[in-house]
Amino acid sequence: MKRTSLALVASVALFAVTDLAAAKEKKTTASSGHDAVMLTPDQLKWGDAPPALPKGAQVAVLQGDPFKKGVFAIRFKMPDGYKIPPHWHTNTEELTILSGTFMLGIGDNFDEASMHSLAPTSYHYLPGKKHHYAMATGETVVEIHGMGPFDIHYLNPADDPTKKSATK
Numbered sequence: 659m660k661r662t663s664l665a666l667v668a669s670v671a672l673f674a675v676t677d678l679a680a681a682k683e684k685k686t687t688a689s690s691g692h693d694a695v696m697l698t699p700d701q702l703k704w705g706d707a708p709p710a711l712p713k714g715a716q717v718a719v720l721q722g723d724p725f726k727k728g729v730f731a732i733r734f735k736m737p738d739g740y741k742i743p744p745h746w747h748t749n750t751e752e753l754t755i756l757s758g759t760f761m762l763g764i765g766d767n768f769d770e771a772s773m774h775s776l777a778p779t780s781y782h783y784l785p786g787k788k789h790h791y792a793m794a795t796g797e798t799v800v801e802i803h804g805m806g807p808f809d810i811h812y813l814n815p816a817d818d819p820t821k822k823s824a825t826k
Contacts, residue, residue, distance in 0.1 A: 724808040731803040736794035743817035744791040751784040758798025
């Protein structure tokens with residue numbers, strides 16, 4: 659009788675732990691706090707890139723809020739020929755190219771001939787305040803992650819899309 663009771667208690671405990679694990683598993687797709695995040699491509703919610711970036715690109719937030727202090731991860735999708743004029747960020751920039759070709763130049767002037775070609779699976783690290791510019795060859799998707807808040811400072815104020823729309 660004691661063995662049967664012990665087996666029953668063990669079975670109930672096992673089911674309780676399994677149910678708790680299943681409940682936690684459902685929670686892991688949330689992107690808040692310190693929860694685990696698991697997303698499949700069909701779960702990504704793409705939207706227009708923020709106004710501080712040239713029109714035509716799309717963004718999907720994977721983790722956190724890029725415009726608040728803390729860890730974030732986003733996907734950034736650019737159409738063929740998309741260009742980001744010379745700029746810098748306050749914080750370090752890290753990205754991985756997922757598809758297409760990401761062209762990257764270092765310096766104060768957009769010079770296509772001196773750009774580095776980064777194919778899928780390439781990685782890019784750039785310390786904060788380093789001047790650079792970029793371009794997409796073919797539809798290009800990159801994953802950017804780092805510490806927020808994300809910002810962008812154009813070297814030529816006329817390149818800032820938020821200033822262009824304000825003058826129209």
